[in-house]
């Protein structure tokens with residue numbers, strides 16, 4: 717017998733495996749979580765996203781108590797802050813993917829609007845991306861930085877660290893993380909070139925037709 721939680725565990729293994737296979741995560745970098753009716757599933761600390769085992773994925777209750785599986789990612793407070801401030805969030809993906817991390821390091825990146833609207837899909841899937849100041853990995857203060865945004869951003873860049881993307885479910889969050897990574901690659905490739913941004917009207921139209929992120 718398999719229930720919805722078993723299915724989600726399998727989906728985490730499958731989609732994290734795809735992220736790893738395509739080089740969006742290397743070594744044991746990155747962590748992924750999903751919201752459950754009775755708590756959260758999150759990848760274990762120091763786990764390789766390409767080698768997860770369904771039964772070893774950590775389960776936490778609503779208060780963050782560890783219920784089962786291996787020791788949870790040290791970034792749980794970061795994930796938790798997205799769930800608490802964005803009721804629509806069903807999954808959170810944090811990566812150290814190369815190009816989004818490059819944007820988080822470049823001095824010229826606007827911390828208020830890290831990813832200008834250069835293509836429709838980044839507007840539709842990722843929305844406006846804010847940079848939060850550097851804080852060491854695993855510092856619970858990361859949660860406070862995210863809470864201060866009051867749920868206005870589905871995606872952020874952690875300065876000098878990497879992207880964090882939330883989505884309504886795991887598939888959406890993974891797709892948005894990939895969209896952000898590939899857009900960051902375009903932005904770094906286009907550095908120093910004059911670029912044409914989507915107009916305000918075009919961005920508004922995307923929001924009207926496809927919904928706000």
Ligand code: 13P
Nearest residue numbers: 746747761762789790853
């Ligand atoms: P964990 O191995 O604890 O998930 O941490 C990895 C990471 O990406 C830190 O930001």
